[in-house]
Amino acid sequence: METxxxxxxxxxxxxxxxxxxxxxxxxxxxxxxxxxxxxxALNARPSVIVLDxxxxxxxxxxxxxxxxKEKLDMPIIMLTAKSEESDVVLGLNLGADDYVTKPFSxxxxxARVEALLRRTRQTEPETYxxxxxxxxxxxxxxxxxxxxxxxxxxxxKLLTLFVQHPGRALSxxxxxxxxWGYDSYxxxxxxxxxxxTLRNKVEPDPHNPIFIHTIRELGYKFEPPx
Numbered sequence: 371m372e373t374x375x376x377x378x379x380x381x382x383x384x385x386x387x388x389x390x391x392x393x394x395x396x397x398x399x400x401x402x403x404x405x406x407x408x409x410x411a412l413n414a415r416p417s418v419i420v421l422d423x424x425x426x427x428x429x430x431x432x433x434x435x436x437x438x439k440e441k442l443d444m445p446i447i448m449l450t451a452k453s454e455e456s457d458v459v460l461g462l463n464l465g466a467d468d469y470v471t472k473p474f475s476x477x478x479x480x481a482r483v484e485a486l487l488r489r490t491r492q493t494e495p496e497t498y499x500x501x502x503x504x505x506x507x508x509x510x511x512x513x514x515x516x517x518x519x520x521x522x523x524x525x526x527k528l529l530t531l532f533v534q535h536p537g538r539a540l541s542x543x544x545x546x547x548x549x550w551g552y553d554s555y556x557x558x559x560x561x562x563x564x565x566x567t568l569r570n571k572v573e574p575d576p577h578n579p580i581f582i583h584t585i586r587e588l589g590y591k592f593e594p595p596x
Contacts (some may be wrong), residue, residue: 372396372397372417372418373396373398373399373414373416373417373418373541373548373579374391374396374397374398374399374400374403374416374417374418374419374420374483374486375398375399375400375410375411375414375416375418375419375420376391376398376399376400376401376403376419376430377400377401377403377404377406377407377410377419377420377421377422377425377430377433378386378400378402378418378420378422378425378449379402379403379422379424379425379426380392380422381402382507384400384402384581385474387476387479388400389418390476390480390487390525391480397551398548399414399416402426402431403425403426403427403428404425404426404427404428404432404433405427405428406427407419407421407428407433407450408428408436411433411437411442411444412437412440412442413541413543413544413547414544414547414548415442415444415472415535415544416444416550417444417445417487418444418445418446418447418483418486418487418490419437419444419445419446419447419492420447420449420479420577421433421434421446421447421448421449421466422448422449422450423448423449423450423451423457423461424450424451430449430450430461431460431555434446434448434461434464434465434466435464435465436460437465438464438465444490445467445468445486445487445489445490446465446466446467447466447467447469447470447479447482447483447484447486448461448466448467448468448469448470449469449470449472449474450469450470450471450472451471451472462541467486468482468486470482496508498533498534498594500533500572500581500595501572501574501580501581501595502514502515502574503572505529505530505533507530509576510526512526512529512571512572512573514571519571519572521571524549524550525564525567525568527549527571528545528549528564528565528568529568530547531545531548532568532581532582532590532592533592533594535592536592536593536594537591537592537593538591538592539585539588539589539591540589540590540591541563541588542558542588542589542590543589543591544589545561545590546558546561546587549561561589565579565582565590566580568582569581569582580593580595581593581595
């Protein structure tokens with residue numbers, strides 16, 4: 371499930387966008403000011419961001435600039451009530467990928483999001499290999515030395531998160547939000563149990579892991595072999 375972050379200060383529009391994206395199968399994160407939106411973007415690393423420009427605390431232009439300053443490359447679509455060419459050009463020059471002028475059709479916005487995500491998917495590998503393991507994303511299949519290993523949906527999502535972020539320390543809160551969702555009642559101990567299960571399936575020696583490392587007081591980091 372791909373994640374969309376919607377940053378919009380109008381509560382009615384925010385609720386409507388959230389409901390529509392969830393109806394079309396997206397996991398949705400929301401923020402109603404620029405500061406909260408920036409924090410969500412940096413911590414949750416959503417698949418795509420729908421970003422209003424006129425926001426409290428930090429405006430959308432600055433949010434976009436700071437996201438790109440952190441070398442994050444997820445697609446950003448600007449929502450703007452302004453139609454002047456200079457405003458659109460400024461947003462695009464700061465790193466936005468597309469824009470929609472209010473009022474807009476939700477179908478058009480969904481289509482633009484899907485088009486950007488299609489482009490992103492084409493640049494991502496579909497198969498990840500580490501040690502004797504191979505994770506095939508389209509087939510949702512994990513094999514080790516040619517033998518298929520069964521994964522639950524959450525195990526598959528957790529392992530996918532690890533292999534797609536090699537070398538990056540992931541906090542338990544970040545893992546919880548990206549795998550289980552913000553509204554989940556799952557706690558850190560559940561994450562630890564799932565990591566233990568994954569280690570038993572992919573590590574040569576689960577008690578001395580070489581792929582999924584524990585980061586003390588933070589979370590975990592996936593280190594593929596050199």
